[in-house]
Amino acid sequence: MFVVTVMSAVLSTIDSAILAPSAILAQNLLGRAAASDASALRLDQLCVVGVASVSLCVAFVGENAYSLLESAYEIGLVSLLVPLLFGLKTTRGGELLGPRRDGGQHRPWLLHQALGWGFFAAPWLASTGLLLPTGLTCAGLATLAYLAASRA
Numbered sequence: 821m822f823v824v825t826v827m828s829a830v831l832s833t834i835d836s837a838i839l840a841p842s843a844i845l846a847q848n849l850l851g852r853a854a855a856s857d858a859s860a861l862r863l864d865q866l867c868v869v870g871v872a873s874v875s876l877c878v879a880f881v882g883e884n885a886y887s888l889l890e891s892a893y894e895i896g897l898v899s900l901l902v903p904l905l906f907g908l909k910t911t912r913g914g915e916l917l918g919p920r921r922d923g924g925q926h927r928p929w930l931l932h933q934a935l936g937w938g939f940f941a942a943p944w945l946a947s948t949g950l951l952l953p954t955g956l957t958c959a960g961l962a963t964l965a966y967l968a969a970s971r972a
Contacts, residue, residue: 838875842867891933894955899926902962929958
């Protein structure tokens, strides 16, 4: 019974991890391209396949389950937590702040992941002894970018 419960939780998490980004992609980013309900359904299906394919590639590239889980939490911290908190707690910036902030504040984190750096700006800062965690530092940079965009 315990194994079935654990498998149910794992499969539910996987299902949510695929359906949530594909729905956002299909409805919010690519939704205007769909002319009819049939094409919107087809767009949803293609986004599910696309997100699942990218997720599979990321899983094959990952070193182990712990590093994949750590990366999943870091990308949520960098690209989701900061705008959520600012959106809930402030009224600065108006409705244009979201698109401005979403101009790629998660790109430094993605760059560090692609280059395999364990710490923020590791080649330059490691020699000084300053080892900053990548996820927290990128979240701080996203916060600064969000504040700068809200003042503009």
